[in-house]
Amino acid sequence: MSAVDDSAAFTVEAVDYAAALPDLRAVRETVFVREQGVPAEIELDALDPLCDHVLARDGVGRPIGTGRLTPERRIGRMAVLSEWRGRGVGDALLAALIERARAHHWRAVSLHAQADAIAFYLRHGFLPEGPRFEEAGIQHQAMRRVIDGPNPVADRETALAAMLGLVATARRELRLYTRELDPGLLDRPELMAAFRRFAVAGGELRILLQDPQSPQREQAPLIALSQRLPSAIGFRVVEEPVDRDFAGAYAVNDRGGWYYRSLGHRFEGETRLDSPGRARQLRAAFQEVWERARPCTEFRALGI
Known part of the structure; x- marks a missing residue:
């Protein structure tokens, strides 16, 4: 995805976890640990090496957003640096993760949305399941979307x-x-x-x-x-x-x-x-x- 100048351009791609780990951590630690106060010891978990990861980079290659798809068919670790929010990066990351799920021939995917991000996921066809709950000190809502079919x-x-x-x-x-x-x-x-x-x-x-x-x-x-x-x-x-x-x-x-x-x-x-x-x-x-x-x-x- 691109725009008129490098300050607005970004790309999203699936990445190898080991090779991209420094870039993934740079975004996730900034957003989750420093900005939201999530304990560092739970932000990086044992599932990470087993997941599909996507990474957004700006026009000069700096990491600006991340997301992952777990073997449990759950989208997570969606993070975008504050200066890039509202510019379509989250939409592109989510679309790339859904495409990865489609490539796996999965019928549906789920996620735990932070409460202030529920409207974002509604726009992408996810629907809530069950009551809200607290995770890492933050209110969340379980959500689910059927891929290529009605919910x-x-x-x-x-x-x-x-x-x-x-x-x-x-x-x-x-x-x-x-x-x-x-x-x-x-x-x-x-x-x-x-x-x-x-x-x-x-x-x-x-x-x-x-x-x-x-x-x-x-x-x-x-x-x-x-x-x-x-x-x-x-x-x-x-x-x-x-x-x-x-x-x-x-x-x-x-x-x-x-x-x-x-x-x-x-x-x-x-x-x-x-x-x-x-x-x-x-x-x-x-x-x-x-x-x-x-x-x-x-x-x-x-x-x-």
């Missing part, structure tokens, strides 16, 4: 994570097909904040629903948000019998991401962020129903 969604919290990943990776379009705005999911504060950021940044959110009365009666926060941002958020109501017979629900974006539930009143389903073929099918199906549906005048703010 199962089993409950409300995983559904929230799937939706946050979809919104975060959408470019300009996000489509939701829902029965009654999914109370307990689409009204979560984290998701409402993500919808607002998406809309304010120029995104278009279209929502099809079968029952406008229930969310209106419950004062669903998405209604109020749409009244503040009417050019970005639009509702239509499904009325045609052939459309109302559809029992499922789904969300789809314009970057190949989707979350599909065969039963719209439940959160169980599947999600994937890198499946453009399936996303195109869902977007086409949504557009057909959208054209037949009626405008949801019930949600318009007074005076509009």
Whole structure:
């Protein structure tokens, strides 16, 4: 990966552990030991020589980021020097590690994400598993991603994570097909904040629903948000019998991401962020129903 000048350019490659150990340690000791206070004796462990390692270097060859893939199929030791964060190095390291897992023909990989990095991994298709826990004095969340296949969604919290990943990776379009705005999911504060950021940044959110009365009666926060941002958020109501017979629900974006539930009143389903073929099918199906549906005048703010 490169840019206009050496100060912005970097490369990521798989490396031999023994040969690259000084560079790997230079980054990991800076980030984990000196910056985060992880004890040096546990940062370098017995698994290290058995792992696949990737290393990021700047334009003149200095080490700036690391990551590893253990024989237990777990990604770890993801570290980027502070001056290089927010510049795509972490994304490139993670992509390289997933490519290594793919080369091993592994179906899935897991990781322990530091709490402040959960959103980063959601953007790359990882979903949380179980409660948070403390590791080396830092709050972590176990996460997992199926490689080249859909991830199962089993409950409300995983559904929230799937939706946050979809919104975060959408470019300009996000489509939701829902029965009654999914109370307990689409009204979560984290998701409402993500919808607002998406809309304010120029995104278009279209929502099809079968029952406008229930969310209106419950004062669903998405209604109020749409009244503040009417050019970005639009509702239509499904009325045609052939459309109302559809029992499922789904969300789809314009970057190949989707979350599909065969039963719209439940959160169980599947999600994937890198499946453009399936996303195109869902977007086409949504557009057909959208054209037949009626405008949801019930949600318009007074005076509009």
